[in-house]
Amino acid sequence: MWSELETDVLVVGSGGAGMFAAIEAVKGGQRVLMVTKGTMGRDGSTIHAFPVIQSPLGHEDTRDNPEVFAEDIMKRGGQISNGKLVRAVAEASIQPVLDLDQWGVPFKKREDGRFIQEESYVPRLSTYPRVIELPGPLSGTPIALALRRRISQLDIDLMEYSLLTSLLTDRGVVVGGVILDRRRGDIYVVKAKAVVLATGACSEVYKTSLCPRSNTADGQAIACRVGAEMVDMEFARFYNSALYPESLRGVNVHAKQLIAAGAKLPYDRSGGEADVGLDPQHSDHGDPVRVFSVVRSGKGSERGGVYFDITGVASESFHDIGCFETGRFLPRLGTSVLELGPGVLVIDGGVRVNADCESSVGGLYATGDLLGGFWGASYTGATGVILALSSGCIAGRRAAKRANSTKMPKPSRVRIKEEVDRLMQLLVRRRKDGVRPSELRARLQETMGRGVGVVRSESGLKGAIEEIRGMKKEISRLSISSSVKVFNNEWVEGLEVENLVETSEMMARAALMRTETRGDHRREDYPSTDEKWMKSIVIKKEGGRMRLTTQPVG
Numbered sequence: 001m002w003s004e005l006e007t008d009v010l011v012v013g014s015g016g017a018g019m020f021a022a023i024e025a026v027k028g029g030q031r032v033l034m035v036t037k038g039t040m041g042r043d044g045s046t047i048h049a050f051p052v053i054q055s056p057l058g059h060e061d062t063r064d065n066p067e068v069f070a071e072d073i074m075k076r077g078g079q080i081s082n083g084k085l086v087r088a089v090a091e092a093s094i095q096p097v098l099d100l101d102q103w104g105v106p107f108k109k110r111e112d113g114r115f116i117q118e119e120s121y122v123p124r125l126s127t128y129p130r131v132i133e134l135p136g137p138l139s140g141t142p143i144a145l146a147l148r149r150r151i152s153q154l155d156i157d158l159m160e161y162s163l164l165t166s167l168l169t170d171r172g173v174v175v176g177g178v179i180l181d182r183r184r185g186d187i188y189v190v191k192a193k194a195v196v197l198a199t200g201a202c203s204e205v206y207k208t209s210l211c212p213r214s215n216t217a218d219g220q221a222i223a224c225r226v227g228a229e230m231v232d233m234e235f236a237r238f239y240n241s242a243l244y245p246e247s248l249r250g251v252n253v254h255a256k257q258l259i260a261a262g263a264k265l266p267y268d269r270s271g272g273e274a275d276v277g278l279d280p281q282h283s284d285h286g287d288p289v290r291v292f293s294v295v296r297s298g299k300g301s302e303r304g305g306v307y308f309d310i311t312g313v314a315s316e317s318f319h320d321i322g323c324f325e326t327g328r329f330l331p332r333l334g335t336s337v338l339e340l341g342p343g344v345l346v347i348d349g350g351v352r353v354n355a356d357c358e359s360s361v362g363g364l365y366a367t368g369d370l371l372g373g374f375w376g377a378s379y380t381g382a383t384g385v386i387l388a389l390s391s392g393c394i395a396g397r398r399a400a401k402r403a404n405s406t407k408m409p410k411p412s413r414v415r416i417k418e419e420v421d422r423l424m425q426l427l428v429r430r431r432k433d434g435v436r437p438s439e440l441r442a443r444l445q446e447t448m449g450r451g452v453g454v455v456r457s458e459s460g461l462k463g464a465i466e467e468i469r470g471m472k473k474e475i476s477r478l479s480i481s482s483s484v485k486v487f488n489n490e491w492v493e494g495l496e497v498e499n500l501v502e503t504s505e506m507m508a509r510a511a512l513m514r515t516e517t518r519g520d521h522r523r524e525d526y527p528s529t530d531e532k533w534m535k536s537i538v539i540k541k542e543g544g545r546m547r548l549t550t551q552p553v554g
Contacts, residue, residue, distance in 0.1 A: 001420050002178075002187040007033035007157065008403040009396070010177060010190050012164045012219070013198030015044025016140075016385060017368030019147040020096060020392030021196045021399070026154050028400025033157040033190060035179055037214050040158060041148040044200050045211050045369060045384065047140035052382040054130045055097045056090065060117035064128035066090040072126050073383070077348075077376025078519045078529075080232070080536055080553050085373050088355040089390045096389035097132065103146040108133045125381050143385070159188075161487075164218060165495055166419045167195065167226045167364065168411040174226065174363040175409035178419045182492060185485020187423060189416050193406040194363050194399035197223060198392060201346050201369035202503045204496075206453075207445040208343035209250050210241050219370040221499035223351045224506065224546075229360040230539040231372040231551075232349025233503075234510035235520040237379040238288040238454050240276065241343035243303040245333055250343050254284035255308070258338075262312035266340070268299035274306040276340070288342035289522065292454045295341070304449075305341020342454045346384065347507065348375040348520055352538060357395035360540075363402065365395035373536070377519025426494050427483050434479025437493035444471055444500055452508045455522045461512040468505045475501065506546065510537045513548055 009025040011018050014036035025032045036043050056069040070090040074081050097115075101107055108116045117129045134142060161182040168176045174195050179188040199219030203209040224230055240255055242248035256278055259265065268274040274294050277287025295304050350372035357365045368388035375383075451464025475498050480490040514537060516530040517523050535550045
């Protein structure tokens with residue numbers, strides 16, 4: 001019913017974090033197998049990133065260095081980040097940029113070879129000019145292409161269109177994972193001396209997300225199930241993004257640039273001007289909390305945002321520095337009105353790791369958007385890519401070192417059979433009272449948006465938790481329409497929605513526990529920051545139940 005493979009280091013995910021982890025592990029003399037849900041380098045968030053990256057090279061101001069970078073991250077994160085982790089990532093944040101430059105990424109540079117470094121697009125995010133830029137609307141494309149080329153030069157095994165369904169452990173140590181190959185419908189058991197998770201964010205718990213749809217909380221839920229501690233799961237960063245037309249839902253649109261290009265000021269359902277936070281203290285996106293207030297007052301747009309009349313926008317005049325060049329698409333939208341409202345960019349928390357990016361479970365490493373403790377209470381702009389690259393390097397090196405001194409493990413065949421049986425039962429299950437994965441996912445996203453959204457409250461969070469617990473009971477009733485194994489997307493969606501439900505419970509329970517407003521966590525019933533909450537909420541699954549505790553800031 002399954003095939004077995006062996007590798008020294010198993011890397012799950014092929015964005016910037018996963019590819020750098022694989023490169024570093026091979027440099028450490030280890031065999032590497034990379035598994036990715038899509039195509040290497042084209043899956044994940046890196047390829048969709050803004051064309052800006054923070055790296056403390058000090059080329060614009062020699063006073064900038066990794067220590068100052070770390071201090072900026074800690075300050076932005078409400079001083080509850082893991083200081084050792086932040087400093088380790090900051091120290092590792094220069095070499096990946098130099099490597100990418102050597103591998104052909106066209107960073108903007110001066111004639112003397114120094115990088116051009118500018119103020120962040122929100123200046124208060126960095127003490128000194130630190131942002132390096134790439135030409136065009138995206139930074140991820142040239143980075144991903146360069147990493148793909150580099151990996152093609154190395155001896156790295158690759159499984160594309162495949163997903164990790166569970167981790168295998170032996171006496172509290174990760175010893176491999178179970179992989180479903182979507183192209184063939186085959187199941188593989190991979191024995192590994194170390195596993196690096198680079199599966200990305202869990203943004204698909206919300207209906208509107210600025211991230212790719214592949215960010216389905218796989219790493220978060222799978223790591224938690226084997227006992228890995230999770231941290232800072234209550235913090236979620238929202239930006240104003242497109243809600244309508246539906247084809248643009250989740251696309252990053254900078255409201256200030258939209259107005260500068262000729263759009264009328266945003267307005268509400270009554271036709272009156274809507275305050276969306278376009279004052280200088282906010283970024284070009286405006287303030288999603290202001291939009292939430294408009295919606296709460298009953299004057300929001302049909303889909304929970306505000307309206308923008310783009311009749312006066314000339315397509316050739318509008319260039320968005322975000323995820324796409326909006327102007328090129330304006331004539332084809334089929335409408336003269338956009339709706340903009342809150343969409344999630346990133347969940348600040350994730351798997352709790354140490355300065356080596358190792359989790360609380362031996363042999364398991366987490367990188368990029370999956371790890372927790374770096375951003376603390378608030379995401380720092382233009383740091384997503386550099387976190388991915390730096391943490392990927394750290395995890396790859398440490399995983400290689402561990403593998404070098406570890407014997408090949410022997411996972412329990414009983415546990416393997418349990419997981420394979422779970423996968424096959426979902427494939428063949430047919431029930432009259434069955435629930436389709438897409439239906440459950442849609443209801444979950446509505447629940448999260450309503451109760452665990454931009455602004456939270458005790459009643460809203462308790463209601464959301466109750467609904468999520470009800471959805472957990474429905475997992476056993478998940479039914480899919482076909483038992484065909486090959487490229488059965490609904491089979492995959494069934495596995496994904498279980499991960500989304502599990503991670504949503506973590507987020508909602510942590511948000512209920514933190515009775516204050518701090519960074520990206522806003523409680524309308526606790527609107528002030530409370531110094532008693534200068535600590536982290538840690539989640540660990542024990543005996544099938546989530547246990548939440550608080551820990552001093554690391």
